[in-house]
Amino acid sequence: MEDPDVRRLQLWRTVLGIVAWVGLMVTYKAVVSADDVKAMADDRLDQSWSSVLVLVCTFPVVVGGFTAAARAGLRRVYLRRALRSFGAVVAIMASMGTSALAMAPESAGLRDAVGLPGKIAIGVLCLWSVGFALYGIGLSLVHVFRTADIHEVVPPVLAGVLVWEMALLDVVTGAYTQVPGAARAVFILGAPLTVTALSWWELRRLRRHHGLTIRNALGR
Structure with missing residues (x-):
């Protein structure tokens, strides 16, 4: 089930978060040169990647808890649906791993052995992998690894847990x-x-407009 209003709000949440972050950096003079702009972009990418890694770790805990709390008849259904979300996780991790492995110093011998055509092919593969990973990171943060495929109430719950974890990580680091x-x-x-x-608004909208609640999702 797709709710265009919810999806638009999720997208705006992500965009406004980036705008607010850039505004904060500029306001407090974190950016005063071209090098600072590059450092800021690298920092933002690192934060987004950290968010994905935290989400990867949080995903099995929240989904596992949700599935375990459901009635027996629903558990198998949710576990089967979770394979799609798990596939999204594997795809992003594999794309990042492919580019990192291809450009690693340990792979220099292989790059030399394949010659110029092989190096071009490796370069194209790396560019595609990085582009796919960046696109996937954006989608994973907006759509929370397609966890709506498991049940529509999972994304807001998982997003809420993730964002408090990231806030705690910001404090600790x-x-x-x-x-x-x-x-x-x-x-x-x-x-x-x-x-x-x-x-909360998304869960309330799901309840009011579609009759979906965490309780009935668990079959309770």
Whole structure:
């Protein structure tokens, strides 16, 4: 089931989050040169990749808990549906691993052995893998690894858990140290509070417009 309003709001949530992050970096003079722009882009990519890695770790816990809490007749159905989401996880990890392995120093001998045509083929494969991975990272953060294929109530729950984990990770790693304390606290807490509100709204909309709740999803 696709709800265009929910999907649009999820996309806007992601876009506005990036805009707010760029605004914060510029406002507090984290960007003053071309090198800073590159560093900022690299930092944002690292954060997005970290989000995906946290999501990969959180995914089996939340989905496993959801499946275990469901009635026996539904567990097999949800586990079968989870294979699609698991496939999305494997595809992203494989695409990142392909480019990293192909360009690793340990693969220099293989690159030399295949000659120029082989190097061109490897280069094209790496470009495709990186592009696929970046596209997949974006989709995974917006659509939460297609977990709506398991059940429509799973994405808002998983997104809410993920965003609080990322906020905790920012606190532990000391992210945004160049930003004053009050602004840093607002920015770190802004994402989880906003996503939690969006997740609540999405669950409420699913209940009101489609009759879907966590309780009936579990067969309780």
